[in-house]
Amino acid sequence: MKRGQKPVILYFGDMDPSGWQMLEAIKQTLEDDMDLWGVEYQRVALTPEQIMSYELPHDPQAVKITDRRYRHYVERFGDLAVELDALHPQVLRQLAVEAIESHFDMDLFREQVAVEQLEQERLASIKQKILAEMNGLTSQTSQT
Structure with a gap:
């Protein structure tokens, strides 16, 4: 954290109950278990907006009712479930480059x-x- 720089964790994950909760779980682990505070967390992909924008295929059956995060997720996003690899590799690369450059002088x-x-x-x-x-x-x- 030299020169006033703030560390940033860029997250890329599935759009499903577990994938959506993963960034919060990472944050909680780093703060609570590793005492790592002052980190910025950014969800880069997947987001509902990206799913619509790139017209990604989704599988409502993939949202498992047995997942303990199911109810909260469905209340917020419905049965929207998309794997990260549904994004074309070039799109994923561009999202990564843009995310890195947005935090990079x-x-x-x-x-x-x-x-x-x-x-x-x-x-x-x-x-x-x-x-x-x-x-x-x-x-x-x-x-x-």
């Missing part, structure tokens, strides 16, 4: 990449000079 990242490139070039130059000096010393030693 791209300008700072580009600056750091440029600095790193300059440092690598400088180190390569120093290495070449050292190797040239060592080669010069080696050839002097072998001539004597």
